[in-house]
Amino acid sequence: LLDWVYVMSRVMLLVSVIYFHSSFLRLAFVAGLGFAVYLYQNRVRNQQRLQQQQQQQREQQQQRERQQRNAAEDDGNAEGENSSNNDEQVEEVIAEPEPVPSKFAVFVTFMTSLVSSIIPEQPQVI
Numbered sequence: 636l637l638d639w640v641y642v643m644s645r646v647m648l649l650v651s652v653i654y655f656h657s658s659f660l661r662l663a664f665v666a667g668l669g670f671a672v673y674l675y676q677n678r679v680r681n682q683q684r685l686q687q688q689q690q691q692q693r694e695q696q697q698q699r700e701r702q703q704r705n706a707a708e709d710d711g712n713a714e715g716e717n718s719s720n721n722d723e724q725v726e727e728v729i730a731e732p733e734p735v736p737s738k739f740a741v742f743v744t745f746m747t748s749l750v751s752s753i754i755p756e757q758p759q760v761i
Contacts, residue, residue: 650666
């Protein structure tokens, strides 16, 4: 709750500075731009979440297929000739590269860093 109040107070301070030192049109533009960035970030997060879920489902399906194949092979080799199958069960480790940020995300990060560097920070009370 305290974090939410802190964030809202900073947002209200930013809105009041923009409103009193500028026009209402500029305030509406900045608010609309902030909302557009918020929607864009949520869309990107949802896409990443869906891709991760689909990848997990594929991996689970592949694992089930491997287990079914191994079970079928074990049933066929009842005399203990499956010692060569143990070598085939080694799982491969797949290293995923880090996602590359889009040009728009880099631009938004640059602009928010620039604007936040202009606004002075509150001293921390101990």
